[in-house]
Amino acid sequence: MDELLGGHLRMLREAAATGRLPGRAELDDCRAAGALAAERGASVRALVEAALAMAESAGPTPLPALRRTVSALMEGYENAQRSALRQEEAARRAFVDDLLQGRADRLAERAEHFGLRLAETYVVAVARPAGAAGVAGSAGVAGAGAATVTAGTAQGDDGLAGEAEGTARRIEDALVARFGSHNVLVAVRDGMLVCVAPGSLTVANGEFTHHVRQAFAPGWRVGLGRAHRGPGGVVTSYREGANAIELGDRLGLRAPVLKAADLLVFPVLLRDRAAIEDLVTSVLSPLLEARGGPEPLLATLEAVFASQGNQTAAARRLGVSTRAVTYRLERIRRLTGFSPDDPTQRFTLETAVLGARLLDWPAHPLR
Known part of the structure; x- marks a missing residue:
């Protein structure tokens, strides 16, 4: 001195x-x-x-x-x-971008600086504020099954980006105080919060969601990727979490927290787009002839499936009478030839309805 x-x-x-x-x-x-x-x-x-x-x-x-x-x-x-x-924050943003895009530029060495041991298994949670656009885009979910996540940091107003950075820091400080600096990494990417945590530390995802609920206005949504190992596993888990959010939007799911593990059937369906388009067209296109359009009938099928076939519960979901639900189901049976009361036909109908939501049909007509 x-x-x-x-x-x-x-x-x-x-x-x-x-x-x-x-x-x-x-x-x-x-x-x-x-x-x-x-x-x-x-x-x-x-x-x-x-x-x-x-x-x-x-x-x-x-x-x-x-x-x-x-x-x-x-x-x-x-x-x-x-x-x-400022230099540390710039290095952190560059590291997060490289990590989530899978750019292997001394990732393991740089990860140790931020407390991550990339040889372990990690789970990535993605949180989106209410009203924010999805990151994967329609090509990510409705393409050939391989999700594509937009590169780069959040776009938009500088003030909003600064607010998101501040929220990320507050949430990370809370998680680090509980779990330690070598267990979590919270950052802003594509207008959303991203939390990387060890797969063995499952409670961290719940804690992250708790802080998101407090920080965001109603309408927020969290997507949880599956646990994967290594730097490539972090990328995969991130994409799964982001795509879980987009699938939830497309399918009209109400749950604020969506797990990629619970949605695995949908990427499987979309791997053969031609087949799912053929199913939707063959099964549901007769609904286009219904008075009032197909949307009320599709919504009725969704409510019935979500209520495990209970028409009274479905009526409550829709805000209509049970008689109206019964009438609509009969109308669907007459137009399509498929009934949700028959186990085999129910599966066909439900798969077709899910495919319609994934493909945004009938708003976007199929070839």
């Missing part, structure tokens, strides 16, 4: 001898000394105590001179700390 504050001591001695206050160049030297102290890991308390000790040895130093030099030392120290935090 004496080496850093040599110039400080000379200024104090000169001020004690002449009464002259330190000039701009001398104060800049103090700021540089404070910055160097921060870079070397010295505490601000140690810096100030060393400066005051030197003032005692310099003789009767004028208080304004002491105040200016100590203030310049602390200003340099704080500026260096802010710069280090």
Whole structure:
């Protein structure tokens, strides 16, 4: 510390001898000394105590001179700390982008800096605020089964991005306080919060969801990927979580938390798009002839399937009478030739309805 504050001591001695206050160049030297102290890991308390000790040895130093030099030392120290935090945040964003895109640029080495051991199994949770657009896009879910997640950070208003970063930091601080810094990583990507946690630490996902519920307005949604090992596993889990959210939107699912493990049948269906289009067209296209359009009939089928065939419960879901549900089901049977009361036909109908929602039919007509 004496080496850093040599110039400080000379200024104090000169001020004690002449009464002259330190000039701009001398104060800049103090700021540089404070910055160097921060870079070397010295505490601000140690810096100030060393400066005051030197003032005692310099003789009767004028208080304004002491105040200016100590203030310049602390200003340099704080500026260096802010710069280090900005650099750390930039490195963190670059690491998260590389990790979630699978770019293997010294990932394991960089992961250790942020407390992650990529040889382990990890689960990625993705949280989307209410009203935000999905990240995977229609091609991600309705394509050939391989989801594509948009690269880059959140797009949009700078203030909104800053708010998301602040929310991510608060949630990460809470998770780190409970689980330790080597167990969780929370970041903002594509306008959503992303939480990476070990697969063995299942309670972390629940804790993350708890904080999301408190931070976001109603309408938020969380998608949970499955546990996968290694850097590639993190990418896969992230894509599964993001696509779970999009599937929930397309299927009109009400649950705010969606697990990719519970939705595995849908990517299977979509791997053969031609087959699912043929099923939807063959089974449901007669509903286009219904008075009022096919949507009320499709909604009735969804409510009946969600109620395990209980027409009274389905009527409550729809806000109509049980008689109306019975009438609609009979109308569906007459138009399509399929009845939800028959086990085999029920499966065909339910699969066709799910396919229609995934393909956004009939809003987007099929070829």
